[in-house]
Each structure stands twice: as structure tokens, then as C-alpha cells.
Amino acid sequence: MSFLRRLSRNRLGLLGLIVLFVVVLLALVTPILPLQDPNATETADRFLRPFSEGHLLGTDHLGRDLLSRLLWGTRLSLTVGFAAAVIAATIGAAIGIVAGYFGGTTDNVIMRGVDMLMAFPYILLALAIVAALGPGLLNALIAVAAVNVPFFARNIRGITVGLAHKEWVDAARLSGMGHARIILSEILPNVVPVIVIAMSTTVGWMILETAGLSFLGLGSQPPTADLGSMLGEARAALISAPHTSVVPGLMILIVVMSINLLGDGVRDALDPRLRSGALTRPRPATMVSRKSVPKGEGRGILALQDLETQFHVGRRVYRAVGGVSLHVEPGECLGIIGESGSGKSVTALSVMSLVASPPGVITGGAVRYRDRDLVGMRYLDLRHLRGDRIAYIFQDPLATLHPLYRVGDQLTEAIRVHHRVSGREAWDRAIDLLRQVRIPNAAERANSYPHEMSGGMRQRVGIAMALANDPDVIIADEPTTALDVTVQAQVLSILDDLRRDRGLAIVFITHDFGVVAQLCDRVAVMYAGKIVEQGPTHVVLNDPAHPYTRLLIQSVPELGQGRRDLVSISGLPPPVEDLPPGCAFAPRCPKCEPDCTVAPIPMLGSDHHAARCIHPETPLREAAE
Amino acid sequence: MGAYIVKRLISAIPVLLGITVIVFAIMALIPGDPATAILGSYATPENVERLNRDLGLDRPAWQRYFVWLANMLQGEFGRSFRLNRPVIDEVLERFNATLILAGTSFVLCTIFGILAGTVSAARQYGWADKAITFAVLLGISIPSFFLGMMMILIFAVNLQWLPVSGMYAIYGGGDLPDLLWHLIMPATALAVVATGVVARLSRSAMLEVLRQDFIRTARAKGVPERRVIWRHALKAAMVSIIPVLGIQAGFVLSGAVYIEIVFQWPGIGRMLVDAILTRDILLVQGGVVFVAACYVLFNIVVDVAQALLDPRIKT
Numbered sequence: 001m002s003f004l005r006r007l008s009r010n011r012l013g014l015l016g017l018i019v020l021f022v023v024v025l026l027a028l029v030t031p032i033l034p035l036q037d038p039n040a041t042e043t044a045d046r047f048l049r050p051f052s053e054g055h056l057l058g059t060d061h062l063g064r065d066l067l068s069r070l071l072w073g074t075r076l077s078l079t080v081g082f083a084a085a086v087i088a089a090t091i092g093a094a095i096g097i098v099a100g101y102f103g104g105t106t107d108n109v110i111m112r113g114v115d116m117l118m119a120f121p122y123i124l125l126a127l128a129i130v131a132a133l134g135p136g137l138l139n140a141l142i143a144v145a146a147v148n149v150p151f152f153a154r155n156i157r158g159i160t161v162g163l164a165h166k167e168w169v170d171a172a173r174l175s176g177m178g179h180a181r182i183i184l185s186e187i188l189p190n191v192v193p194v195i196v197i198a199m200s201t202t203v204g205w206m207i208l209e210t211a212g213l214s215f216l217g218l219g220s221q222p223p224t225a226d227l228g229s230m231l232g233e234a235r236a237a238l239i240s241a242p243h244t245s246v247v248p249g250l251m252i253l254i255v256v257m258s259i260n261l262l263g264d265g266v267r268d269a270l271d272p273r274l275r276s277g278a279l280t281r282p283r284p285a286t287m288v289s290r291k292s293v294p295k296g297e298g299r300g301i302l303a304l305q306d307l308e309t310q311f312h313v314g315r316r317v318y319r320a321v322g323g324v325s326l327h328v329e330p331g332e333c334l335g336i337i338g339e340s341g342s343g344k345s346v347t348a349l350s351v352m353s354l355v356a357s358p359p360g361v362i363t364g365g366a367v368r369y370r371d372r373d374l375v376g377m378r379y380l381d382l383r384h385l386r387g388d389r390i391a392y393i394f395q396d397p398l399a400t401l402h403p404l405y406r407v408g409d410q411l412t413e414a415i416r417v418h419h420r421v422s423g424r425e426a427w428d429r430a431i432d433l434l435r436q437v438r439i440p441n442a443a444e445r446a447n448s449y450p451h452e453m454s455g456g457m458r459q460r461v462g463i464a465m466a467l468a469n470d471p472d473v474i475i476a477d478e479p480t481t482a483l484d485v486t487v488q489a490q491v492l493s494i495l496d497d498l499r500r501d502r503g504l505a506i507v508f509i510t511h512d513f514g515v516v517a518q519l520c521d522r523v524a525v526m527y528a529g530k531i532v533e534q535g536p537t538h539v540v541l542n543d544p545a546h547p548y549t550r551l552l553i554q555s556v557p558e559l560g561q562g563r564r565d566l567v568s569i570s571g572l573p574p575p576v577e578d579l580p581p582g583c584a585f586a587p588r589c590p591k592c593e594p595d596c597t598v599a600p601i602p603m604l605g606s607d608h609h610a611a612r613c614i615h616p617e618t619p620l621r622e623a624a625e
Numbered sequence: 626m627g628a629y630i631v632k633r634l635i636s637a638i639p640v641l642l643g644i645t646v647i648v649f650a651i652m653a654l655i656p657g658d659p660a661t662a663i664l665g666s667y668a669t670p671e672n673v674e675r676l677n678r679d680l681g682l683d684r685p686a687w688q689r690y691f692v693w694l695a696n697m698l699q700g701e702f703g704r705s706f707r708l709n710r711p712v713i714d715e716v717l718e719r720f721n722a723t724l725i726l727a728g729t730s731f732v733l734c735t736i737f738g739i740l741a742g743t744v745s746a747a748r749q750y751g752w753a754d755k756a757i758t759f760a761v762l763l764g765i766s767i768p769s770f771f772l773g774m775m776m777i778l779i780f781a782v783n784l785q786w787l788p789v790s791g792m793y794a795i796y797g798g799g800d801l802p803d804l805l806w807h808l809i810m811p812a813t814a815l816a817v818v819a820t821g822v823v824a825r826l827s828r829s830a831m832l833e834v835l836r837q838d839f840i841r842t843a844r845a846k847g848v849p850e851r852r853v854i855w856r857h858a859l860k861a862a863m864v865s866i867i868p869v870l871g872i873q874a875g876f877v878l879s880g881a882v883y884i885e886i887v888f889q890w891p892g893i894g895r896m897l898v899d900a901i902l903t904r905d906i907l908l909v910q911g912g913v914v915f916v917a918a919c920y921v922l923f924n925i926v927v928d929v930a931q932a933l934l935d936p937r938i939k940t
Contacts (some may be wrong), residue, residue, distance in 0.1 A: 116643035119808035121879035121920050124897075124913055131909045132654045208768055212883055216898050231771060235887070238774055239782050240760040249771035264762075281749040281835045354845055356836070379850075387847035394845075399838040401931040404860050404935060414846045429836050449936045465846065 013265015092152020742827025
């Protein structure tokens with residue numbers, strides 16, 4: 001079973017399992033071990049040190065054998081702790097299932113009660129219960145179980161609410177099954193794993209808590225002793241005979257720690273996010289692992305040379321970007337277009353090493369900005385360029401703006417991390433930026449939080465932020481995708497003006513040919529991590545060479561052109577962890593020939609217009625016009 | 626914000642009432658006759674009956690509850706028969722000592738827990754992360770009373786750096802430095818478990834946040850990594866850390882009982898244990914209700930802090 005395999009790979013979890021197993025085994029066989037009577041007092045042998053004759057761990061204040069008392073005490077503590085956990089889990093789960101399944105008033109009343117119980121500081125409630133029932137181990141067990149019931153009830157209710165509205169539960173109800181049967185046969189089996197996990201994380205607590213009550217003298221009563229009351233009795237002789245305290249104390253520590261280790265191991269083994277790497281911290285810059293660096297100077301202000309970016313997840317390698325070369329001149333707008341998953345966003349993020357890493361790795365190529373290679377650049381140098389010379393505009397500004405800072409502060413920060421200006425000055429500049437992107441009442445809006453703005457306004461804030469330091473290049477990753485058409489047109493015209501006024505180079509990533517036609521001078525079409533066609537916008541749009549480009553253009557509905565047959569491209573792009581040797585589009589291509597699938601296809605044509613196709617739709621001229 | 630605080634205070638009223646009902650119900654479970662418990666088994670039946678009438682114990686439970694509640698609202702918690710002193714005086718005096726202890730521990734666990742968790746997340750899988758993770762595991766597995774005893778052995782008995790127990794020195798003490806001096810060990814011992822819990826949660830909250838898009842935006846702006854972690858990420862992570870701080874406040878407040886016993890700290894936990902062992906029911910009742918009510922009010926402070934941090938919460 002893969003769960004057990006994953007658990008066994010977690011070395012600490014395995015250690016916990018082994019230690020716990022040994023302790024439980026010892027506790028189980030205690031009655032048949034050749035131990036002395038744990039309650040036999042011998043006043044002559046008081047406080048014998050460990051390793052004394054006949055007493056391996058020494059004796060306590062009444063001359064009782066510590067080893068024997070330790071094992072019997074462990075047995076008792078484990079029993080009580082586990083019993084409390086089982087009782088709390090059973091009652092808590094029952095309450096949670098009833099509340100979650102029936103919902104409505106039942107749920108309301110029950111959960112109100114649970115909230116009341118949770119309003120008590122944890123141990124205080126246990127003390128109150130013991131106060132009522134009187135000191136004693138059984139009463140301590142009841143108290144500890146009772147204070148843990150709300151925890152289980154709340155967790156299980158959450159799960160049950162989700163289950164109660166599933167189709168199969170509705171089906172069972174319609175087929176005339178009673179509530180009790182539905183709960184037992186449909187709900188319970190799905191809830192049990194959650195109960196077990198919740199128990200594994202709380203049983204350590206319960207052992208600690210019962211030990212605590214016994215330590216206070218409210219749990220097990222003399223002469224029987226669990227670990228807690230052993231420690232409580234030993235406290236009087238802490239200074240003169242510390243070993244009587246250390247022995248039971250260490251045992252509690254060992255038991256609880258092994259349970260916690262095991263619990264963590266179980267949780268980690270079950271957590272899918274941990275496996276997929278969704279809980280790893282991305283580094284400040286993407287990892288770089290290049291065998292060689294392409295020579296030569298880049299064209300334009302920003303040039304990508306054979307850039308390769310991969311995602312390494314476990315043993316799998318996803319080639320998201322497989323050798324992309326591009327460049328953009330000052331004042332020029334280059335569009336990158338492709339379906340989702342074609343690698344266009346990863347290409348854009350790779351420029352400034354912003355691909356989350358792990359799992360992202362830049363495995364080849366270079367990014368030249370003014371003849372400096374941005375790939376593998378020292379983090380400090382990279383950071384100085386980020387947002388200052390090369391800035392980004394991201395899609396979905398609700399997620400990309402910090403939810404807890406005012407937009408004015410976020411703009412101010414963008415300025416102040418690169419320029420030594422006063423806060424006042426930066427704030428004024430921030431308001432100025434908001435005006436430039438045509439936000440009405442800019443001075444007021446600077447005080448807003450992102451969630452208080454509309455999508456179009458937030459997107460403008462994103463643009464203002466990119467403009468904060470008057471960069472040379474702006475990389476815009478689908479900045480208009482989330483917007484409605486009128487707002488989209490406004491945002492595009494803002495970008496277009498800026499490009500003309502400031503000589504800004506723009507790399508514009510989109511999946512929308514309409515946007516490309518409106519804004520871009522040149523366009524590059526991406527498919528499965530590679531550029532398949534590149535050229536001036538009007539040439540590519542009017543005279544596409546690659547069949548993919550043609551199909552992509554035909555799949556766009558055009559306004560005002562009347563009814564037209566829309567073409568959809570059959571099939572799906574190939575998975576980037578398993579690319580075919582030849583043309584990646586071949587399996588979906590209507591014009592596919594046998595030679596398409598044999599070897600990698602190079603870019604053919606000229607600097608002006610090129611396509612990765614050996615059977616192009618229009619002949620590609622070798623030389624520029 | 627003022628309206629929000631008032632709203633939260635009003636919504637706390639049913640919770641506070643619920644607490645009194647629960648405490649009253651638990652105490653009503655007590656087997657036997659309280660008057661006999663107070664007067665001892667040699668009391669004459671007439672005396673028992675008179676005391677029952679004086680205490681209102683001959684009336685039905687719901688009437689007794691309302692009498693008790695009405696008295697409490699007037700600050701009248703009854704008298705402790707063992708101490709022969711008004712419950713409220715004893716509770717306030719003892720609670721003061723507990724508040725000093727638990728408050729210090731709460732501050733410690735907040736600062737060090739968040740610090741450790743953030744460093745751990747920022748250095749995920751590095752040696753600092755591993756060391757902190759192990760220390761946290763040790764911290765949440767060690768019983769605080771055992772830790773306290775070991776600290777006494779090491780720092781008070783062997784090294785003689787710190788006082789063994791108590792809140793003030795017996796001779797010549799009583800000022801603030803003396804109090805702080807006595808506070809170091811118990812506050813630390815009490816804070817260890819809570820620090821572990823806070824550190825653990827801070828780590829996972831930070832890891833969650835560091836994956837978010839707005840962190841990438843901050844990096845794309847050129848924000849220094851240190852600022853990305855300690856400002857952008859930590860501020861967002863605080864949204865999930867603050868509720869846990871509220872729970873930990875309850876934990877140090879009630880968990881103080883062990884530490885108070887180990888270090889002879891004159892707090893309310895020790896008072897409650899003594900009261901339970903001597904069956905001083907009114908003192909237990911009053912003490913539990915008082916501490917629980919303080920905790921409910923503290924949780925309002927937590928909610929307000931949350932609302933101040935997160936503008937998305939409707940105030």
C-alpha cells in the first residue's frame with residue numbers, strides 16, 4: 001500500500017512507530033514480567049539510586065521498586081490516555097455526525113453548545129469536572145475525554161456537512177433508507193479515516209492531560225500510580241532524590257514524543273499537497289542549471305536565446321519551455337500568443353527568474369538585457385533590475401495585489417525599494433501614477449484596499465505599479481483576460497499610449513488574437529513550449545504559415561463579420577513531460593505528412609517571418625523583404 | 626471599529642451566560658448534600674436544614690441558578706467556607722498573580738513562536754528549519770510540570786542562578802526586579818508548549834502564503850527577500866496565526882495551574898486545585914466562571930486585532 005510505503009519513508013515517523021510499539025509491548029507484557037510488587041514498601045531501602053542491587057532504576061520515598069512502578073504506571077497512563085481518546089472520538093463524532101447530517105436547528109443548537117464548551121480554557125473545564133465528580137483516575141479520564149469532545153464534534157461536523165449533500169447520500173435517501181441506516185452505511189465509512197487522524201494527533205495530548213491531572217493529585221489515588229502521580233509524589237524529593245522525578249518524567253516525554261512523531265508521519269503521508277510540492281517555499285529566484293550559455297549579443301533591448309525552463313516534480317520532468325528565442329526593441333510591442341499550457345506564462349516569468357522554484361528550473365539558454373545575462377545573475381543584481389528596469393503586469397490583480405496593504409502603499413513601496421525618496425514624495429508619485437492610468441479620484445483611491453476596487457481599477461493599479469520606476473521593458477501576462485470588453489479596450493489604450501510616449505518595450509502575453517491585432521507590432525505563436533511561428537502581426541494574421549496558427553485564427557469569432565464557420569482544433573496539446581520527437585502539433589494537424597513526426601522541426605523562413613513547419617500554408621521566403 | 630467592538634461585546638453575552646449554565650450544571654452533579662459537606666458528618670439535621678435554607682439549596686435548581694447569577698452580576702460570588710473570606714477577593718488576588726505569569730508566557734510564546742515559525746519556513750529544509758522543527762516537537766511533547774521541575778534542578782539547585790520558587794524573595798523582595806527574577810523560570814516553562822504550537826502553525830501558514838501570487842508580485846517589484854518574508858508574507862500569515870494565539874492564550878491561562886504548583890506561584894490555578902481537594906465548591910465555581918469570562922473577553926481583543934489587521938473583515 002502506498003500509504004504505508006510513504007510512511008516508512010518518513011524516518012522520524014518510523015522511529016516514532018518503533019518506539020511506541022516497544023513501549024506498548026512493554027506495557028502489555030508488564031503483568032507477566034518478573035517484576036517486584038509495585039506497591040511493596042520497604043522503608044529501609046528508601047531513595048535507592050538507579051543501578052542499585054535488586055533495583056535497576058532505584059526506589060522511591062517508600063522504598064518501592066521504581067522499574068516496576070514505572071512499567072505499571074506506563075500501562076495505566078497508556079490505557080487511560082487511549083480510553084479517553086476513544087471515548088472523546090466516539091461521542092464527539094456522534095455529535096458531529098448528527099449535527100452535520102440533520103443540519104438546520106439541530107445543527108445550530110448542538111454547535112452553539114460546542115462553542116460554549118470551547119469558550120472555556122481547556123484545562124479549566126477539566127478541573128471543573130473533576131471538582132464535581134471528585135478526584136480519582138476514572139473521573140480524570142471522564143474529564144479529559146469530555147473536554148476533547150468539542151474538538152472532535154467540530155471536525156467531524158465539517159466533514160459530514162460536505163458528505164450530507166453528496167449525490168449518493170441523496171440517492172440513498174430517495175431509495176427510502178432510514179436516517180440511521182444512511183448514517184451507518186453511507187456517512188460513517190467516509191468519516192472514520194478523519195476520526196483516526198484526529199485521534200492520532202490528540203491522543204498524545206490526552207495522555208499529557210491525564211498525567212497532568214494525576215500530577216495535581218486529582219487523578220489516580222495512592223497506592224496505584226500512573227506516570228503523572230508518580231511525578232507528583234516525587235516532587236517533594238525533587239532536590240534530594242531527583243531520579244524519582246526524572247524516571248517517570250522521561251517516560252511521559254518518550255511516549256508523547258513517539259506518538260507525535262508517528263502522528264506527523266501519518267499526516268504527512270496522507271497530505272497530497274506535501275507530495276505535489278505545493279507546500280514548498282519558492283526561492284527568491286528560479287534555480288538555474290545550465291550546461292552551456294549561448295554566445296553572442298542579444299538583439300533589441302531584451303532578447304531570449306534558446307531559453308529552456310522545466311519543472312522537476314519527483315522523477316518527472318515537465319518541459320514547459322523548450323528553447324524559446326525572442327527579442328523586443330525599444331518602443332515595440334511583441335505579442336506572445338498560445339493556448340493555456342503552451343508555456344507562454346512560464347516563458348515570461350523566466351525572464352526575471354520568477355518561476356516558482358522548486359519545482360521550476362531554468363535548464364538552458366540566456367536572457368540578454370542590454371547585453372547582461374539575466375539567467376543565473378547574482379540575486380542582488382537581479383533584484384535591482386526587477387521592477388526597476390523590467391516590470392511585470394500580472395493577470396487577476398485580486399490575487400496578485402497584497403490584500404492587506406492599501407494600493408497607495410503598494411505603489412509607494414515599488415518606488416522606494418529602488419529610489420531613496422521620502423515617503424511623502426513617493427506617495428505623491430503614487431497618486432500621480434494612478435492618474436496616469438486614468439483612475440478617477442486618484443488621491444482617494446490610493447487609500448483603498450484591493451478588495452474595495454473593481455477588476456478594471458485593480459488592473460490599472462497593476463499597470464501603475466509596473467510603471468512606477470519608468471522601466472525599459474514591461475512584461476504583461478494576460479493583463480486583460482479577466483476584464484470585460486470595454487474595460488479591456490481602455491486598459492489596452494493606456495498601454496499603447498505609454499509605449500508611444502515613453503518608448504517602452506512591451507512583451508504582451510495573451511490568448512486573444514483580437515488583442516494582438518490591436519496592440520502588437522510583431523507576434524510569436526507558442527505551442528507545447530516552443531515558438532511555432534513568428535513575424536509581423538499583419539503578416540501572421542493575414543498569411544499564417546503554420547497550420548496551427550491558421551486554425552487558431554479561424555477559431556476566433558469576429559464581431560460584425562456575420563455568421564462564419566468557427567473551426568475548433570480537435571484533440572489536446574501533448575503533455576509536456578512526454579513530447580513527440582517531431583512536430584508537437586502533428587497529431588492534431590490536418591496537413592500532417594509522415595516526415596513531420598520523424599525529427600525535430602527547425603524554424604524555417606527568415607528573420608522577418610518564420611515558422612516551425614516543413615509543409616507551411618504559405619511559402620516562407622528565405623530572405624527578409 | 627467602535628461599533629464592531631460593541632457588536633462583539635454584545636455577542637459575547639450569550640457565551641458568558643452559557644458558561645455560567647455549564648459551570649452550574651457541572652456543580653449540580655456533585656453527589657451528596659453540600660451542607661453536610663460543609664458542616665461535616667457530625668452536624669445535626671436541624672443545622673443542615675438551616676444551612677440549606679440559608680444557601681437556598683432547598684429551592685429547585687433553576688431558581689438557585691438565577692439567584693446565583695443575579696448575585697454574581699452584583700459582584701457577589703459568595704464566601705469561601707475554608708478561607709472564611711469572600712470568594713471574589715480571593716479570586717481577584719490570585720488571578721492577579723496568574724495574569725502576570727500567563728501574560729508573560731503569552732508574550733513569550735507569541736514572539737518566539739512566530740519568530741521560529743517564520744525562520745523555519747524561510748529556511749525550509751535547511752538546517753535551521755530542521756533544528757527548529759525538532760525543538761518544536763520536543764517542546765510540544767514535554768509536560769510543562771516535568772520541564773519546570775528539571776529547570777529547578779538545573780538552574781536553581783545546581784547552577785544556583787535563579788530562585789527555586791515563589792513570586793517574591795522572602796526577605797527584602799517585593800519590587801519589580803525581584804518579581805521578574807522569580808518570573809523567568811515559571812514563565813519560560815509555561816511558554817514552551819504554546820511556543821511550539823505557535824511556531825508549528827506559523828511555519829505552515831507562512832509556507833501557504835509564500836506560494837501566493839502577491840508574493841510573486843512583491844518579488845517582481847524588486848522588494849528585498851527579507852522584506853518579502855517579514856512584511857508581505859508574515860502580515861498575510863498573521864491572518865491565520867492570530868486565531869491560534871487566542872487559543873494559546875486560553876492554554877497558558879489554564880495550563881498555568883501546573884506551573885503554579887511546581888513553582889509555588891500564588892495563582893488561581895493552585896487555589897482551584899486546593900479548593901477542589903477540600904471541596905470548597907463556591908470558590909471553585911467563582912474561580913472557574915471568573916477565569917472563563919476573562920478568557921471570553923480576551924477573545925474579543927483577539928477578534929478586534931484580527932479586524933484591525935484584515936480590512937476584508939466587515940466591521
